[in-house]
Amino acid sequence: MKTSRRDFLKTTSTLGLAMSISPAFSINSKKEELIGHGDFQYKVDLKWGMLDPAKIPVVNCHEMVMDRKGRMIMLTDEAKNNVIIYDQSGKLLKTWTLGLDRAHGLSLVDEGDAEYLWIVDNGGRVLKTTLDGVVVSEIVHPQKEGIYSEEMGWVPTETAVGPNGDLYIADGYGSQYFLQYDKEGNFIRKFGGPGNEDAQFSTAHGIAIDSRGGKAPTLMCTSRGHNSFKRFTLDGEYMETIFLPGAFVCRPVIHGDELYAGVCWSRLRYLNQTDNSGFVTILDNENKVVSNPGGTAPEYKNGELQLMIQAEPIFKHCHDVCIDQDENIYVCQWNAGKTYPIKLIRS
Numbered sequence: 643m644k645t646s647r648r649d650f651l652k653t654t655s656t657l658g659l660a661m662s663i664s665p666a667f668s669i670n671s672k673k674e675e676l677i678g679h680g681d682f683q684y685k686v687d688l689k690w691g692m693l694d695p696a697k698i699p700v701v702n703c704h705e706m707v708m709d710r711k712g713r714m715i716m717l718t719d720e721a722k723n724n725v726i727i728y729d730q731s732g733k734l735l736k737t738w739t740l741g742l743d744r745a746h747g748l749s750l751v752d753e754g755d756a757e758y759l760w761i762v763d764n765g766g767r768v769l770k771t772t773l774d775g776v777v778v779s780e781i782v783h784p785q786k787e788g789i790y791s792e793e794m795g796w797v798p799t800e801t802a803v804g805p806n807g808d809l810y811i812a813d814g815y816g817s818q819y820f821l822q823y824d825k826e827g828n829f830i831r832k833f834g835g836p837g838n839e840d841a842q843f844s845t846a847h848g849i850a851i852d853s854r855g856g857k858a859p860t861l862m863c864t865s866r867g868h869n870s871f872k873r874f875t876l877d878g879e880y881m882e883t884i885f886l887p888g889a890f891v892c893r894p895v896i897h898g899d900e901l902y903a904g905v906c907w908s909r910l911r912y913l914n915q916t917d918n919s920g921f922v923t924i925l926d927n928e929n930k931v932v933s934n935p936g937g938t939a940p941e942y943k944n945g946e947l948q949l950m951i952q953a954e955p956i957f958k959h960c961h962d963v964c965i966d967q968d969e970n971i972y973v974c975q976w977n978a979g980k981t982y983p984i985k986l987i988r989s
Contacts, residue, residue, distance in 0.1 A: 665985070676989055677954060679940065682900075682924050682933035684986035685973065686956060690732040691716075691972075691982040698723055698737060700852030704985050705893075705965035705972040707771060709757050714964060714972060716983065717761065718750035724761070725775060729967060733986070738775035747800040747812075747848075747893075748962075758820040760801040760809070768798055768811055779827060781811065789862060790817065791828055800893050802849045804876055805859055812863070812893075814847040820863060822878065834863070841880035844868050848893020855899065855927045862894045864900065871929075872900075886930045887935075888949040891923065897955070897965035899927040904960030906976060908937065908951040919952040920960035921984070922973060935986055936960075957984070 656674045676683040691714075693768045700718040713735060714728040723737040740761065747762030758778060759771045768781040784790040798812030818836040825828055843910030844867025844961040852873070855858040856944050860881065869889050873881040890907040902924050907915040921937030931940035931947060936956045941948040959978040971986040 643756070655935050660920070663931065677956065677986070678924075678935040679933040682935070683784070683989045684935055685989060686941055687985040687987060688971050690985035691728055693726075693734055694980060695980065698726065698734065700721070700726070700980055700982060702976045702978075703981070705962040706972050706974050706983065707748055707750040707759070708751065708964055708966055709750060710755070713752070714966075715748070715773070716974065717745050717757070719745045721750050725759075725960065730970075739777065739989065740771070740777070747798070749801045749803065751803040751961045753807075760803070762801055764797050764799065764815060766798065768801065781809075781823065781827060784821065784829075787829060789821065791833065799846075800848045800864075802851050802861070804851055805853075810849050810861065812846050812849045814845055814864070814866075817844040818846045818860070820846060820849060820874075820878065831878055835873065838868070840883060841872070841874075843872070844937055847891075850894040850896050852894070852896055854896060854900070854901070858958075861901070861909065862896070864893055864903075866890050866892065866906070871903075885947065886931065886950065887947060888951050889921075889923055894963050895965065896980075897969070900932075901925040901929070901969065902963045902965055904962050904973060905934075905937065906959045906961060907948075909949075910951060916952075918958045919930055920957040920975070921952050921954075922957075922960055922971060923950065964978075 678684050699720050701720045702717055705717045716726045719739050721743045724739040724742050726737050727735045735944045742763045744764035746764045749760040751758050761769050778963040795816040797815035799809050800812040802810045809823045811821045813819050819832045819834045821832045843865045847866045848864035850862045851859050852862040863872045865872050869886050871884045887906045888908050891903045892956040895902045905921050908919045909915045922935040924933040927933045936951045936954050958978040959976045960973055962974040973984045
């Protein structure tokens with residue numbers, strides 16, 4: 643773990659301070675030169691990856707992954723250029739498109755001989771492609787295979803690939819199930835579903851394979867409406883809930899011993915989410931929040947995490963993060979004025 647070269651930035655999670663912060667963020671201000679907390683503090687690069695929107699437009703910068711060459715591959719729902727590939731300096735390398743206007747989820751799988759992308763479109767398509775955009779395979783709509791009944795919605799949001807090649811699909815905007823397929827595309831099971839029980843979901847937005855600490859791999863699943871991640875076995879059995887009060891988290895991103903996630907909204911009162919109130923949250927190997935770049939400092943009282951909200955108006959709606967080999971964070975946003983990603987440089 644890196645040690646910060648600067649003193650701990652004291653922030654507070656009191657609601658009064660969050661309401662009084664100036665709407666302008668200056669990276670030239672010494673007080674606000676770094677964001678984040680403890681050992682996870684960052685300089686903000688607001689200009690990273692900026693392109694000419696007349697030539698290479700974006701709508702929402704939904705998700706990003708890094709390939710084995712260190713290239714940053716970003717997915718947008720702009721049908722003119724669904725995939726934008728950068729180098730780590732923010733220079734454009736190439737673009738390509740599948741003509742999807744609801745492209746939402748992006749996962750990378752390394753199969754040894756080559757790397758592939760799983761792209762999820764909210765219109766109901768889940769496609770596997772090469773890094774150059776050649777479609778390799780596509781998952782059949784679950785209604786056509788009898789997995790879903792006719793009245794069940796199918797609006798997938800994310801995928802993850804297990805150690806044995808099994809594919810897991812989050813139906814986060816549809817029927818709130820996670821669907822498991824083998825590597826040949828044969829359906830195995832579904833689990834979850836809508837509701838407020840431990841093994842149920844409210845916006846089952848994301849999923850990741852979690853094997854931090856050398857533990858046996860498990861599934862970390864997002865229940866955004868519950869401000870939670872929920873852990874399941876690879877066979878879909880519920881294990882535990884990690885409650886993140888105030889944080890409407892998107893997909894979990896595992897890097898090293900930490901879990902990173904974009905927070906799309908935060909809330910000032912328990913039942914009310916606030917627009918343009920995103921930040922990034924970072925959890926350690928024990929799933930304790932250790933830093934909230936752009937948000938209030940994590941605070942625990944009697945072992946319970948307290949409400950977390952936006953502290954600095956840097957972000958609007960953080961939809962995904964990607965972590966590079968130097969532990970810098972690339973933040974993709976939804977509904978953020980068609981802007982490009984923001985880079986957070988690890989201090």
